[in-house]
Amino acid sequence: MEDSDVIDGLNIRFLKLFGMWKAVNEYRNTGKRNLIIKIYIFGSFLLTVPAAIFQTQSVFTIEFDIQKATFMYMHTLPAISLCCRIIVFWFRMDSQCKLYDLMRSDFFNVPERLRARVREVYKDTNRLSNFCCLVPFIWNTGIEIWFIAFPGVSVEYIQHRTGSMSAVTTGKWKILSGWYPFHVEDYPYYQIVFVYESLCLLWAANVMAMYFSLFYQILMCLYAQFVVLGFRLSNLKVDFIDSNTRSFKTSDENETNSRINKELNEILRDHQKLLRYAEKLRSIYNPLVTMTLGIGILILIIGAAQLLLGKTSDPSFLFQLFQIFSFQFIEMSLFCFGSSLIETASTDLHFAVYCSDWYRADVKLRKAIQMMMVRARKSTNLTAIAMYPINMETLGSICQFTYSTAALMSGMVE
Template structure:
């Protein structure tokens, strides 16, 4: 790729990652080195504050859950605490992955620019690229909006309840965003304000982490799918036009190299996200189950916030499973495309090379949860099924009280 082509590829990839990078700045992380010492210190301070904030937020919820279990182990008292705890625990896992693998992600972005499709492209290839980037942009914006709106519904609900109670002539006190434990009396005026601000900060930080990691994963996965689809199209066009036999062989070898590169790229990305995918897989069904229980049976004042939380949780794990499933099918289509090409017009050497491509493409490439399970729509279905099973159990326990 020429220098100008590489620069254009980097601009287009950077544009697709812009929303995720925007969120990363609020937790003190960046794929680019700091420009000066002041910016470096600012990033480190923000990262430390973000990590300490969400760690204490999760710790305080664990303590509160423990105290609740020891004092009143009723289903309706304990279940509402678990989905926010699960969200915070998932945020800790994801920020650790993002921080620990930051250099890996940066290198993957650079490698992607080398194989990124840049003009001149034929009409069909350009159409595939445009549709993929447009769909990705819509997904990113919707996911960003739902998460931001959801967390601010939680942040403002105590104030809304306060004014509602005042309007009804009831005794009103501004509550708190989350149900947490603190080693001091949080009802003192100054402590009350400080706790409220801290809980807004902790909740918003969790959302920034979730958005940037999920958008990074889905964006990179979407780009792999795009490249696999373009490879699919290139393979179908082999030997469609009469060319010298050496040219057929050269085209096939180039496609094999691209496919191998995409496989390595996918494996590197899978390894980087394996831990967060495992935590996501384990906690998602619990989070969905608990928030559905709360929506159906408890807390009418938090109905809108909890419904937005449910929407976010369903979209979050669904989006990851969708792109994981897309890669499985896109890679399988590579083998079909090679078989549907004009291989019968080529010489034995070219056919043999194409046969090796077909054999390799029949072996699935997939994202996994630490090799425990593949991330696909089948996984999404199992998460929803398990969530319903947990909900049915909790509902039975609640009804039999």
């Protein structure tokens, strides 16, 4: 797929920057995974496996309480999220790459008289898509800079202490909360650990944002296609504006019936085509969304518990906690927001039909369009655990559940 084939206004420079645009196109053409994809997999597991081994070993080596345990594993969960995304993309790459057809500007056969206006619709919807994909990159960059410039995890606390980390004010500080089977505060172990954790943070933050963009742009392209389909339906008129003369044009009755019938047939076929892609996307994204929401809920609970249990006013610690907390909350919010947009756009087709001149078509097509209206009453959205619909109401329920669980944990400890 060439750059000129992409729908108007969609920014793919992030995928190009990380080489994934080339990787996807090569797989679509040859069916083979190129070196770039393998490098991301190898690099991710090379950096995360040692940390996972040490974290598991720490359970049997150092002393824990609930506050220390939740704090130590709060930094581990994003790494698990990254590995899950890589696994989903690797094993569902064939289906995922087929979904990139949603990015094509010729996904629908748009009438000549509407093409200029459809391009504007694409540009308007893709501004939102570009912004949503930019947010994780900006936020993750802020996390990288702050965590590396101002390391906020006490080595002494991880190695020897329990309770609140804010009570520890001496010793050296590192970036992440991982435990290591040697004296980290000694030379050269401290320097080695600092470099290793910097690499882990830089790699994970950038690759996670890239994979988010990889998945999220397809989601927003599905939304854009639903919006365009609704626009075509609402502009199905007997009298229409000629794109060349910019004046109303009225055809004779036979020509009008022929044109409306032809456009209605194309819209019905495009609607069925779009529903097939939506069903495929829901199937592929179900494990991804389930994992994102599941890990997100855990991080939100841990973050809220740390605030309730820590009882500290240290601005540096609170800011780092807020960054981790908000990082996962942003991704969860964007997935819920994107699913809500698709849900709204898919059901808006029902109203778009009323804005058209569908009732002037012949009897068979009127019956077909009525069936389309009935189908549009059932919304299209993402699901978690294969059946739970995802939308902004879901996000509200997650926030309520997070606070209740964190408050319960705090009360039990006290």
